[in-house]
Amino acid sequence: ERNTKSFNFAAYHDLDTIYSFMDTLVASHSNLISKVKIGSTYENRPMYVLKFSTGGENKPAIWIDAGIHAREWVSHASAVWIADRIATDFKENRALARNVLSKMDIYLMIVANPDGYVFSHLTVRPFHRLWRKSRSVTSNPNCPGVDLNRNFDAEFSGPGASDDPCAEDYRGPSAHSEIEVTNIADFILSHGNFKSFMTLHAYSQLLMYPYGYTGSNAPDQPDLHDVATQANKALNSWHGTIYKVGSIFHTIEQASGASVDWAYQHGIKYCFAFELRDTGEYGFLLPADQIVSTARETWFALRYIMQYVSDH
């Protein structure tokens, strides 16, 4: 279709449908959006980032990814809605366009773990709607897959990850052993001008910042806490959804090898991780009729953070 007006944002879609949505969005906003292939997955699927740019060379940039964990479907669905919202706000010359996009580029990765996402959509045996990890072969033939959010070179193999391939938080044999992780890390390092790194997960309703690997405060903890608190106010103002704010370690759990800690340790100050709806009533199986309201409230938190980053 010519544009995304007929796209059903209030439904979960498979990988092919998300990828064709991306192409439609790029085609109908070619002055702003381009699709960048940053590499391929273990099973040789392309990994795409949507680049939102008003031009210029290597402008300071903001990274947002979703779906590093396959089963967290509301994160991919929210990223789809957010991609369309950025395009619409720009087209209608709203604040975001004039402020953020005049000074910065936005890179949005809707599906950070394509192989896992496809596997979680299988409707025949061995269907695995609750699959979390990648789909790479491990040392245990019965237990494929690495937790990509434990494979980054940030206190890799420290407490908060497992060396058991059958564990949900299996970190992999070595830091950046997973091609999906090297694709993301290499892209960010070669770009070299990211000011913010944000990652969408589900569920628990949390807005978090580094560190995950330790309970010690990050050097920028006061700033990060303030920004997260204000962003949370923006989020809450739409549908009254209550999030908790804090460091990953103190809010959800100790986690080593996480993307957010890696980005922060590589000089990106404004690093945040979102745990979207809900708090356990439906969990990973959040009904599709909550996608749009989840995406909208998340958008207002992200927009606040992007505005803040572009002003500081």
Ligand SMILES: O=C(CO)C[C@@H](Cc1ccccc1)C(=O)O
């Ligand atoms: O997937 C999770 C369920 O969404 C929780 C996340 C919590 C987390 C998020 C960001 C960085 C480190 C840990 C995880 O274990 O990686």
Ligand SMILES: [Zn+2]
């Ligand atoms: Zn997750």
